[in-house]
Amino acid sequence: MKNTTGITMAALLLLTLLSAIFAPYSHTNVWIRQLILLLALNKFLLVAWVFMEIHKAHGFWKFCITFLGIIICGAIGIVV
């Protein structure tokens, strides 16, 4: 389990690094903006599911936090 937390941490840092690499091209390319949002959504879900241990919780809480993350990132993605 500790290993899962460590792997998640490494994945989060990698996703942050990827966002930083893609960010300079975000103004000219709409797909890059969508990609950065997708990376942000992945980080959001990793923190919620692994660090906050929502995977242990009732399905209602899993649904709520996942749904909110998707809705917020989706709404920004549609607008930008």
Add this chain to the structure above:
Amino acid sequence: MKKSNTSEGFFKKNKLNHIKYMENPINHKSIFYPPGGLLIWVVILLEVVTFGIAIGGLAYYATLEPEVFHESRLKLNPVMGAINTVFLLISGYCMALAVKNYNLGNPRKTYLYFLGTILGGLLFIFVKYFEYKDKIDLGLYPDENMFFTFYWLLTGFHLVHVLVGIAILIIIFFNIHRNGSSSESVEAGAAFWHMCDLIWLLLFPALYLIL
């Protein structure tokens, strides 16, 4: 000598808490007992919804004044934002390990990871101080334009949460040290701290990277 007694008491109380936890583990599969408790999860969902609406507002206004928003966004420092993201992620990682070690009855590691979490939060504030100072020196106040109104409101409101989170963690830390603390209150404090991570993970790309 006194220090050794305190430390001994700390270990003993934590051992007792661990035994209590192992005898009556919380059934997180119940809808009423998510990790950290029902109340903190209601708060977390409301906070995420509130910030989500505000970020949605930011994105909407960006479509009305795209050039103003883009020019303003270029005045932010994404490197500082990225450094703060890393600090919060490391801090969240330490928090997750602190909870795990607390429930496993490893007080020494719990201690260490709690301190790591608090340090991560303090480093976030330290970087934020320089970021804000930079904006104030440039005269970029909330009334500059709509982008900076959102910038100050969203990051300021988030910073208040980080400050409250650090205060909660310090209180729990000393509670663990003095009396031992229930597993649920440690998990509740951790859930609040992770909420600060969650909000920042949505704020960072919206404010610093894509508009």
